[in-house]
Structures are given as C-alpha cells and as structure tokens.
Amino acid sequence: MPGRVLMVAFHFPPSGAVAAQRAHKFARYLPDFGWTPLVIARKPDPMHPRDDSFAGKPAPEEELDPFEWSRLLGVLPKSWIDPLRRYWFLPDPESGWRRLLQRRLPDLVERLRPDVLWANSVPTGSLVAAAAVARALSIPLVIDFHNEWTRNMYYRPSTPRHDAAHHRMEREVIETAAVVVTLNPLHTEDLRRRFPNARVETIENGCDPADYPVAPPDPARRPLVLTYAGTVYGHQSPQPFLRALAETGRTDVQVRVVGDSFGQFQGGSWPFKLSVEGHRTHQELGGVFSESSAFFLCLEPPAAR
Template identity: 25%
Template sequence: MENNVLMIAAEFPPCGGGGVGRVSALARYLIDKGYRVTVLTASENHYAISDPSLVFEHPNLSVVRLQSPTIKTWQWRLKQVFPFISFDDNYILWRRFAIHKAKQLHRQAPFDVVVSSYPCTSNHAVAYAVAKTFSVPWCADYRDPPWWLYSESHKQQPQFYDYANLAAHNVVTTSQAKQLISQKLAVSEHDITVVQNGCHPMAASIPIAAPASEGFELIHTGSFYEEGRDINELIRAVDAMDSAITLRFIGDKPYSTTKTLLESLTHPERVTFTSYIPSNEVLTISAAAAALVVIQGDLFTNQIPGKVYEYLALQKPILLITNTGSATYELMHNEPNVICAEYGNYQSIADAILKLKHHKVVMIDRQRYTRDKMAQKFEWVICNLLK
C-alpha cells in the first residue's frame, strides 16, 4: 500500500529560485521510494521568477495549483487605509483557499502525513489546519529559522508556538537553527532533526570549464542585503586591485548605498550586475568562473545559503566572507577550496582575494553535495512518523 503524502509548498516548479529545489527534490525522492505525493501550491501569478526547466511529471505526483490574487495587488490600497498593517508573507490570500482545499483533498483520499516547508508562513498555517482538524502527523520543515527568532527588531509571531505544539516533528538545516528553535519555541531537541540542503545533480556533474586566461572574475549569485549580506566592502576591495580582477553579481540589483558607492569607484567597469537567470544557465556560468563568492553576516549566522552546496560541488575556488562561528563558516572553513575573510573587514577581504587568485584547486568528491542525501534523511524522518 502506497503512503499518501501531502506537501504544502506555495512555491513549487515552475517557480524559480534557490529555495524551490529543496521541496522539489524531496517530492522526486519520495516518489522514487514508492510514495504517492500531492503538492498543494500557488498559481504562477504569485511567482516573481519562473524556471520551467525545474518542472517534472510522474503518475504518483499530483500538483494542485490554486488560483488566487496576490497580496501585492491589494497591499497598496490597504496601506492607504491601514498604514501600519503588515503581512506574514505574499501568500496570505492563497492561504485561505489552500486551507479549504487541503481539507477537501484529505476527505477525498486521506493523507498519512503532511509536510510543510518554511520560509513561507502560509505553508505552515495550512499544514497546521489539516493536522489539527484530522490529527494527521505533520512534519514542519523550517529550513532557516524565522527572522523574529534571532532578531529583536522583528515582532514575535505567536502562531509559531501553536505550530511547535502540534507538529509531530520539526526539521531545520543547521545545528545552530536546531538550538534556536528548541530554545525559543520550547521544543525538545529530540523532536528536531537537522537535514542540510544540497545541490542540483547538474552542479556535481557539469564539466568544469577552465577560467579565461585573461582576467580573474569573481561571481556572486543570488540575493544580497544591506543588513546581513552587505557587498560594499567586497566592491571596494576589487576596485582597489589590479585591472585583471572583476566582480559580477547575478540575480539581484544594487541597493541605495551600493549605487552611491558605484558612482565613487575608480574603476566602476570592474563591477557588473545581471538580473535573474534560470538556474541551469547560472550553473554553466559559475562552472566557468575563476572563483565564487559567499557572503553571510551576523543576521544570517544561524543559516547556510542553499547555493553553498552548488558552489562546493562545482569544485571552484570560493571566497567565503563571514564571521568565525557562523553556520556557514562551520560548514565551509575546512573545505580545501575555500578561502575565508571576515565579514565587513575590507583588509581581510582584500587579502583573501589575493590568496584566492593564486589558489590551486583541490580535486574532491563532487557527488557528496547533492540533494540526494538531504532527501534520504528527510524521508527517514517521514518514515518514523508513519510507524
């Protein structure tokens, strides 16, 4: 008899972005193991970026895509009347439809277990409603901890205490996040399992191209933020070096202080920004880079960017800009192709770039970073809930 799994994932292929890979890979793995998987997700009008290459089909996979308006459509109007109103996430309107639909699906063909994956609060809210109504075992995947758990500037969200009390098990991506969730939500560490992220199989199998003989290009992919993932000291360091070193950001636009900085550079042509590119193309570009960049400040000390596993699997020199003791540092600092620099420290970053430029790549087992191990461990958690 097949085990029937309901996955609540507002963002699911063809939605693009690094976070989608975790739930997508888990769905694939469960299906391969004989599970029947139903994914309750949002309509494509919610997705800021789309990547059709991530879409897959299988007889044991049912994707239920609910049409609903986005909160962005109404947000500016509501702000006119209620200027201090805030929303948990962009799927708050979808959530209402999803709760009703999830209950309807369970009545038609009962689920054996429910899995929901943060950072979308609405995913947990839908799973909570199903678990509470039907007493179905629920696995809450937090990935990274909610911001309010480790930043005093964010208002606490009391519904997470309800989630913690009802969820049969919780999953996080780092040991630091496990401790934080346990302390803040009063959950036993026995009820929390660390399941690290992983990379797309393509990252571990794509041919590694030799970097261009002329120049040395550093590439940073994905989002960056003035608070917690600041790129300005890195830009200053590159601007002060010889002309052979350039810096390319893929997937995000410069924020206000960076725009001001760019205007003051001696060599602004060395720093370029490219908007979103599909994940397969990003991997191809990254595989040909001279070196890759990871930036994690104090705000993200408990979490690890998903792209780290792709970077490691690409077997490229990596510039890691973070503080000693962060989750990303603990994972990466002993890796043979990683050069570390202190977050926000111009001189430390400049010194690390010079080391990176002369680094000789060490051959590694690229397959050990794929999402297969992540999905295998996650399936083990689900197996225990089904006993």
C-alpha cells in the same frame, strides 16, 4: 511505512524562486524512499521569476490562486508599505494564500488520502494553515523551515501584541508537528533549546550535479572571475566584498553578480570590471559555474554569523 505525502509548497516549479528548489528536490527524491509526493502549490505568480527547468517533474496535483489584499498597498509611498504590511497581515503578507489553503486542505486530504502532511515555511502562513488542518484531522505533520521565524534577522513585529501572536503561532506549529526540519544546524539547536519536547532535524541544502554540466575549473583563467549567485536584498549584498576587493588594489579580476531579479543592486564604479545580471534558470547556472574561478557570499550584520 512508506506511503503518500501531501506536500504544501507555496513556491514550486515552474516558480523560479530559490525556495522552489528545496521543495522540488524533496518531491523528486521521496519516491526513492518509497514515498509518493502529492504537491499543492501556488499558481505561478507573474510577479516572480519563472524557471521551466523542472516544470512537471513532478507536476502539482493542484495549484491554488489566492487573492492577496496586501498587494494593494503597492500604490502607497514605498516607505509606508512594509510597516503597514507587518501591522495588518499576520504572520506574513500572503494572508490570502493561508486562508485559501486552510479552507481547501481538508478536501484535498479527503480526496488524496495522504499518510503524512508536509509544509514548508515560505511563507510561514503555510505552516499555520497546515498545523490547523493537521490538528483537526489528526494527520501527522512534518514542517520544513526555510528560514527562522521569530529569530529571523528580518523579524520586526509592529507591536508587543504582534510579537506575542508570532511566538504563539510558532509554538503551536512546532508543538503540532511530528517532526520539524531545518536547513541550518544553528536553527536546529535554537529550536531544540526552546522546544525540548520537539523532534528537530537538519537537512541541509545540496547540489545535484545531474542538474547541469559544469566544466572543470581552469586555474590559468585570467582575469579571475569572482561570482555572487543569488538574490540581492536586505543584509544580503555584494557591497562589503566589493569594497574589500577594491582596497587590495587588484584590477586583474572580474566580478559577476547573477540573480538580481528585482533590480535591487546598484553596481557603481570600481577599479575592476563588474557585471550585474538578472534571474537565470537553474540549468543555466551550469554555464555560470563553468565561467567562474570562485564564488563569494556576503552577509552584512546581523546576518553574518
């Protein structure tokens, strides 16, 4: 029964955030299956990278522009910000987005007449708002988890009360959804164990060759170019790989770190050449791929599993 799907996507082109790509690909390919996507996104945030590679393909039906009180905490000492945000803002710091979305969604559903409501979990507040509206209007809901919620490696509730609130919201969202989608089979199996009555499916991220031309690999390339392409934060750091590579004594290699948008990575001194670059557009990544011999992904415990 193909029809119209109202998609709630906090990150959507021209946002350059990595989460924008997953929502965009759903919107791009749903018409091939008879579904018409109607996207509700956050207005592009000047604090986030911008990528016009896929802007307008499709364009959002509406962009919301919330005010976020949590950002006022940025004037405080850095060590205070994260603990205070986790204490005061549930389920995430984007509380202005969640409230505005929950207030606007009923009118959007009335105007656009979707057959299905879809929302993804960056941030999780999108799921909370969408689930509340889906229950109130009796519209089928599909939720798409970009990351885990209460099993996330960065999940650190401030108090037992906060922990209980997170688990309650997670349960209500999953029990409201007609279908739950994850991008990770491990996450899928965890949700199936904890919520045996929920329908949980896996749709992994992919690579669309049509997005960018990539030259075939050159086995004779020297030095070998080893590339880390992605955001640098938390447990996601190239440092373990760099230390291991240095211990081999190899100097005929070059390491590229591409995507350090917020200057989180300090390169340091190594026996091989290391370059650190900021955000690249999605289409520019074709050149990065063509110039690389291999890619690496580093996740420190507890992320490495």
